[in-house]
Amino acid sequence: MARKSSATAKIVTTGFAWAMALLIFFPILWIVILSFKSEGDAIATPLTMLSAPWTTATYTEVLNRSDYFGFFWNSVILAVGSTLMALLIAIPAAWAMAFQPGPRTKDLLMWMLSTKMMPAVGVMVPMYLLFRDLGLLDTRIGLLIVLTLVNLPIVVWMLYTYFKEIPTEILEASRMDGASLRSEILYVLTPMAVPGIASTLLLNIILAWNEAFWTLRLTTVDAAPLTAFIASYSSPEGLFYAKLSAASTMAIAPIVILGWFSQKQLVRGLTFGAVK
């Protein structure tokens, strides 16, 4: 489309696109800036604040005063652990449904998805009481189980949509060439399935990292991840803008960076394959 105005149009679009992007990104940019200022400067007017000296003292203070790494490790263990557990359960299921579909496979998939539609609050009371009676409140293992189950339907679905796209002709071809079932799985299917599994892993870690209903309700201290750590700033004492900014930056940085790598999978995973 060679149009006279296209060069001008591109420049105008660039201006608008960058303005919108900066507007949307601004709150994140702002807390990163605030996190490198002192508490006193952080509450000054924006221009005074920006010209104030930069410092990493706030980070040191947050790390010294709170058990940031304790929360961080809980987040890592919960997000990665629940994702791996969900994958362990979901890979065989998705594999069987994609490669050996039966007459009821579709109903089964839809039913799995329907469990995801159930609002957490509908089962909150019994879960809380069950956890209390089983001594699972504020334990990592309890929360690991819940997060695994919460995300299991999404994991099965994502894997299913990826496995479904592996061409089955390739299996027939390798069978003709005399490949055994074992080598078929090992050398033909697995390499083709790895990218799908990796995408699923990435997206699910993000979802589990940011999960903020069960992690807030079922933990207090020992098993509390970063979502709960940040929530503790809702009743602060004294000046806390710089500290909240530093803590927030540390809480979201790993996952925002992971997220940037998984944009494409995000669309597909969160729409259960309905938009690709």
Next chain:
Amino acid sequence: MATAHSRALSRLMISPAVILLLLWMIVPLAMTLWFSTQRYNLLNPANTGFVGFDNYYYFVTNAAFWTSIWNTIALVGGVLIITVFGGIALALLLDQPFFGQGLVRIMVIAPFFVMPTVSALVWQNMFMDPVNGFFAHVARAIGLTPFDFLAHAPLASIILIVAWQWLPFATLILLTALQSLDREQQEAAEMDGANRLQRFVYLTLPHLTRAITVVILIQTIFLLSVYAEILVTTNGGPGTATTTLTYLVYVQSLLNYDVGAGSAGGIIAVILANIVAIFLMRMIGKNLDA
């Protein structure tokens, strides 16, 4: 010959997932259903008994119930309107050629990866705070009185916070859908004299219908259970101004210790979510055949 064997094997491979999800869905839900018909207060656990629909009656006639339903509708509706219209506009913009596409996409998508407790607290303190917040500084700089967002427009403020988190999601999905648009068809229509608006209404919009529906349905599912944002900013207040159905169930069962009435509220929430879910499932089910 291999079929009987392999069918047994696939059943074996599927069953762990099915059994776990079955337990996860049925056990707590059955318990909620059971509690909802019981007199059960954690402060007085000895005093129990079957009360039929009394808990439902109590929950529904509670003054906060209709407020919470209205707040839920306003929150879900408000966020949907902002994200769908904003998402379409942004996606159309980002679909044009411009410089720095990669970086712009990264900035636009970022809020979606911010955990709910962070975005709620950052907006509440660094932006909406009437004394030290960014908006207050800007207001004073241009000679206006700073506005106390969360005190005077609490629900609108929470809608803004949640919409900020979900706008990237809507934009990303709509942009993905736009990029699968048939360019040749667009060019043909352009040659036939269709103007920009006509092409948008008759070609682009129908193509986006499916993605828009998916955005609305998926967001509704997640928005119905917005919780952390309310907990850390307003605690459902002032009064019950930001108490949604989800939050009311939490208040009733874990703050008032009334498990019976809380469970009744939980069941009501499940029923409402399922009405939305049925539509979503139908959409996704259709895609499964294609």
